Amino acid sequence: MSSLLREAPAILSSATHAAPAPAVLAEDVTKRYGEGVHVVDAVRGVSLAIDPGEIVALEGPSGSGKTTLLSILGCILTPTSGRVAIAGRCVESAGPAELAAVRRRSIGFVFQQYNLFPALTALENVAYALQVKGARRDARPRAKAALEAVGLGDRMHFLPRDLSGGQKQRVALARAIAGNPPVVLADEPTANLDSASARRVLELLRQLAHDRGHALLIVTHDVAVRAFADRVLVMRDGRLVA
Amino acid sequence: MVDLALKMLLHDRVRTAITVLGVTFAVSLVLVQTGLFLGAMRNASAVIDHSSADLWITAHDAANVDFAQIGPASIVERVRAVRGVARADNLLVGFILISLPTGSQEFLEVYAMEDFRPWGFPWHVLEGNIDDLRRGPFFFLDESATRRYGPFRVGDIRELMGRRFEIIGRTAEALSFTTTPIAFMDIRRLRSLQPNLLQGQTHYVLVRLAPGADVEAVRAQLRVLLPYHDVLTRAEWSERSRRYWIVSTGLGLNMYVTVLLGALVGVVIVAQTLYGATMEHLREFGTVKAIGGGNRDIYAILGKQAVIVAVVGFLIAELSAWLMRPTLKPYGLTLVLPASVHIATGISALALCLGAAAISFRKVARLDPALVFRS
Ligand SMILES: Nc1ncnc2c1ncn2[C@@H]1O[C@H](COP(=O)(O)OP(=O)(O)OP(=O)(O)O)[C@@H](O)[C@H]1O
Numbered sequence A: 001m002s003s004l005l006r007e008a009p010a011i012l013s014s015a016t017h018a019a020p021a022p023a024v025l026a027e028d029v030t031k032r033y034g035e036g037v038h039v040v041d042a043v044r045g046v047s048l049a050i051d052p053g054e055i056v057a058l059e060g061p062s063g064s065g066k067t068t069l070l071s072i073l074g075c076i077l078t079p080t081s082g083r084v085a086i087a088g089r090c091v092e093s094a095g096p097a098e099l100a101a102v103r104r105r106s107i108g109f110v111f112q113q114y115n116l117f118p119a120l121t122a123l124e125n126v127a128y129a130l131q132v133k134g135a136r137r138d139a140r141p142r143a144k145a146a147l148e149a150v151g152l153g154d155r156m157h158f159l160p161r162d163l164s165g166g167q168k169q170r171v172a173l174a175r176a177i178a179g180n181p182p183v184v185l186a187d188e189p190t191a192n193l194d195s196a197s198a199r200r201v202l203e204l205l206r207q208l209a210h211d212r213g214h215a216l217l218i219v220t221h222d223v224a225v226r227a228f229a230d231r232v233l234v235m236r237d238g239r240l241v242a
Numbered sequence B: 001m002v003d004l005a006l007k008m009l010l011h012d013r014v015r016t017a018i019t020v021l022g023v024t025f026a027v028s029l030v031l032v033q034t035g036l037f038l039g040a041m042r043n044a045s046a047v048i049d050h051s052s053a054d055l056w057i058t059a060h061d062a063a064n065v066d067f068a069q070i071g072p073a074s075i076v077e078r079v080r081a082v083r084g085v086a087r088a089d090n091l092l093v094g095f096i097l098i099s100l101p102t103g104s105q106e107f108l109e110v111y112a113m114e115d116f117r118p119w120g121f122p123w124h125v126l127e128g129n130i131d132d133l134r135r136g137p138f139f140f141l142d143e144s145a146t147r148r149y150g151p152f153r154v155g156d157i158r159e160l161m162g163r164r165f166e167i168i169g170r171t172a173e174a175l176s177f178t179t180t181p182i183a184f185m186d187i188r189r190l191r192s193l194q195p196n197l198l199q200g201q202t203h204y205v206l207v208r209l210a211p212g213a214d215v216e217a218v219r220a221q222l223r224v225l226l227p228y229h230d231v232l233t234r235a236e237w238s239e240r241s242r243r244y245w246i247v248s249t250g251l252g253l254n255m256y257v258t259v260l261l262g263a264l265v266g267v268v269i270v271a272q273t274l275y276g277a278t279m280e281h282l283r284e285f286g287t288v289k290a291i292g293g294g295n296r297d298i299y300a301i302l303g304k305q306a307v308i309v310a311v312v313g314f315l316i317a318e319l320s321a322w323l324m325r326p327t328l329k330p331y332g333l334t335l336v337l338p339a340s341v342h343i344a345t346g347i348s349a350l351a352l353c354l355g356a357a358a359i360s361f362r363k364v365a366r367l368d369p370a371l372v373f374r375s
């Protein structure tokens, strides 16, 4: 595993290599919060790999470190130790600007709280994200296509406050996949939704990941997610136990 | 392009309105105070600035053009004899009583000369021929007198110091800091109204230099000749008259304090609302970071909002200052606002709003992007 990680870029650039390079790679990742007596070891030596198009569910009790691990894989937090490669790029020692660049190019997020911009319509929310990712004139048509892909073609000009929870999460999903990132990370995307809306969102997630080849990691408490995942990981006390 | 900065402002209508009004309040206060101050200052030296005299000979330490001190009129002969002097004339500036049709009496500030024309007085004649003043008990009255004396027309008769005079002309822009209306009259007429005080006396001697004459050389000769007088250039005398009012009335201090307080209140309102808005939108800024934006993208949003608020607030203030002009006019108040004041105020408003926004920058820079995962 260790050698695989260090060679990750080489593997990616090598056309002769048979196996597809993993989109997400973590090796012996740890994260320690705080100092002195308040130290919390939220993640303790996690290693994992997720291939393009693969859907992985990450389960575990509250406080087991799921969100922390997702933040590290999403280049929002830097690990205390260990190695991380996203789409073949090692990021564990990257600076804030480089991390932002990786997030821009390679990662789409879906949050439990949706985190849509309340002042922007569904279309503008998606288009704005594309703009941040460097799109210009084509931001709106691409946003439109992404919203159509999540079945919200008729809600493009609605503000988030006029959308249901499920619709908001589908807008967030459209925003996450619009830039076609190799990696999509979702933290409890269905926790605030009723079961019908949750199923709709999960089906969309699975379909998009499989069709478009996003590596998808879903952090969840929801047992329903298991059925949609290709693989289930379980975390306990900062460690992967399954 | 999706303009998140603008959309956020439009979304938070009430807050944006308060911020804009904060700017408007500060800018209006600065514009009106500065405009009134400069207006009063323009009046304070209007007569001097419009005269074509190169030098003014005044009593020693004369304070300002309205509060004239008397001296022997004969010095004008000695002034005329100085080499480099092309022309010199006496000017009397007297306060006399005028009886109004209502029966009440008011003060009138009278400028009296033998011949006004060579000195460019009065500089804005609406009606009448200034040369006719010599022909009888006549005077010109400035139209601004309407406010104090009621309406008047050429041909009207008024009693000045108990004697009948006819208004034979109207002028405009002849204003003084004292707001006493200004009239123009032949010098002999004025002397005859106050013979004890003014016979053989003058307040000022106006001097025009011969072409090519050196101001300082002429001035030096005049000083030797008139050791108990001041010999001032037009600019010096104008400056001294204005300074007198600034200092003696505390007007200057008043203006600075108001401008400062206005700006301060504006800054506090704007800083407070912009900072509050940033705090309320931290999650959104965290989201901007999560989707790949950097601090700079967020600074750009905050900066743009500050610029929009500054520009809109400034324009509304300019509009209200402009609309205020007709309201002020009946009170004899004018806003004098040269381009430099507009530019300086606009730039200050912009700088202050950007400064207020910059207070939030630190908060944004320290923003923990992991907050997007919190519920
Ligand atoms: N910024 C922080 N500073 C200190 N400790 C933190 C911080 N963030 C998380 N922790 C701690 O790290 C541990 C793991 O937290 P994390 O949020 O990753 O768990 P989680 O598995 O996502 O839990 P949940 O299912 O409740 O969302 C917890 O004990 C938490 O208190």
Ligand SMILES: [Mg+2]
Pocket (backbone or CB within 6 Å): A066, A067, A068
């Ligand atoms: Mg969590």
